[in-house]
């Protein structure tokens with residue numbers, strides 16, 4: 001089949017690669033020219049295990065071609081929409097999805113299947129089908145087919161999860177779901193469950209909201225553990241030995257493109273709600289402040305004047321192993337610190353624009369705060385690094401330091417035991 005993938009970001013590029021490597025001819029439409037050029041030269045613009053080898057192969061075999069020209073999509077039998085769905089002033093910004101749909105309306109033929117993979121508020125896929133009907137004069141379920149196939153992959157494991165995760169596929173018409181199932185069977189080995197488009201939208205948003213609310217609960221436990229003199233990580237490990245308890249991990253906050261906005265997408269058109277989901281968001285959004293409070297407690301203990309202090313934030317990415325800084329709590333932390341301490345430095349081995357060498361970053365510094373759980377941060381030689389620092393303060397915002405390093409003032413989110 002000729003397949004058009006619209007939006008070649010963290011989701012669209014791996015998806016385009018998977019369709020291409022399972023034998024389809026894929027045209028990837030992307031508005032960013034720099035991204036298109038990089039992809040066509042066989043290099044990915046994002047960090048993800050296996051992506052460069054896989055991309056090189058499908059580009060060399062001429063199975064995938066990126067383009068900025070919508071007309072290159074003509075003749076496609078299926079279109080997969082993978083554009084971003086951010087918040088704008090706390091409301092879902094669906095303009096990217098709508099623009100993609102308008103582009104498809106200009107180039108699609110009768111019989112085409114349009115799949116929205118982007119995470120969208122309930123009702124959006126049906127609305128987009130109606131928009132396509134208005135723009136083309138054709139009818140969904142008769143002349144073309146629209147489905148929602150929400151993406152569930154976890155960055156860092158995308159190529160495995162694309163194949164082995166189960167998928168929910170919701171059709172605007174029942175036939176749309178069946179056609180989309182057949183298409184995804186090109187590479188999906190997990191189960192595929194068919195439902196309506198609006199149910200599929202709600203399922204996706206419920207999954208991420210479940211995670212966000214559970215992380216908020218863990219964060220609240222962390223704050224309580226600090227007051228009770230308990231190590232929350234040990235307490236969680238023990239509580240999770242119960243057969244029906246699965247507490248999440250507390251930390252400096254919840255970032256990424258999805259978890260911080262998907263609960264709001266779920267609530268965006270709701271007439272009634274209980275407020276639990278919003279409260280969980282507030283708890284998670286407040287976590288960088290909790291880390292700053294710990295830092296100031298350490299300053300007081302060490303007799304350091306905050307206005308003269310140099311603080312190093314270790315990690316800018318929203319979680320370990322990625323270069324993605326969207327909605328990262330580390331960025332929020334940096335912003336908070338910039339107004340309250342003398343100098344803020346950053347070090348992240350995955351993110352450009354930060355210090356290249358951790359030793360340079362820590363030289364003459366008064367404190368380090370771990371904001372991202374990069375693997376590299378779990379085994380840092382603190383004895384050696386401490387000797388470069390002016391004051392040895394270490395704040396663990398990610399619960400990755402089990403044993404506080406010697407001669408440091410060590411505090412951590414949820415570490416009431418230190």
Ligand SMILES: NC(=O)C1=CN([C@@H]2O[C@H](COP(=O)(O)OP(=O)(O)OC[C@H]3O[C@@H](n4cnc5c(N)ncnc54)[C@H](O)[C@@H]3O)[C@@H](O)[C@H]2O)C=CC1
Nearest residue numbers: 007008009010011029030031083084085099100118119151
């Ligand atoms: N990043 C993730 O881990 C996951 C994301 N999702 C959902 O998938 C969707 C995409 O997310 P990401 O891939 O992270 O976003 P992204 O921002 O990395 O990628 C979107 C791409 O679409 C391009 N684009 C926007 N409008 C376009 C248009 N009209 N024509 C052509 N290209 C266009 C953008 O330039 C960008 O490169 C979102 O709805 C997100 O919620 C779902 C599961 C996981």
Ligand SMILES: CC(=O)N[C@@H]1[C@@H](OP(=O)(O)OP(=O)(O)OC[C@H]2O[C@@H](n3ccc(=O)[nH]c3=O)[C@H](O)[C@@H]2O)O[C@H](C(=O)O)[C@@H](O)[C@@H]1O
Nearest residue numbers: 151152153154207208211248249251254255256258318319
């Ligand atoms: C329900 C679920 O597990 N959703 C996944 C999630 O992926 P995402 O990369 O956002 O991963 P995440 O591990 O939940 O991390 C989000 C944020 O939450 C933080 N985090 C995560 C788990 C935890 O116990 N504690 C915690 O503080 C992370 O540090 C990070 O800042 O959201 C993805 C998405 O929709 O974009 C989705 O495809 C993934 O399957």
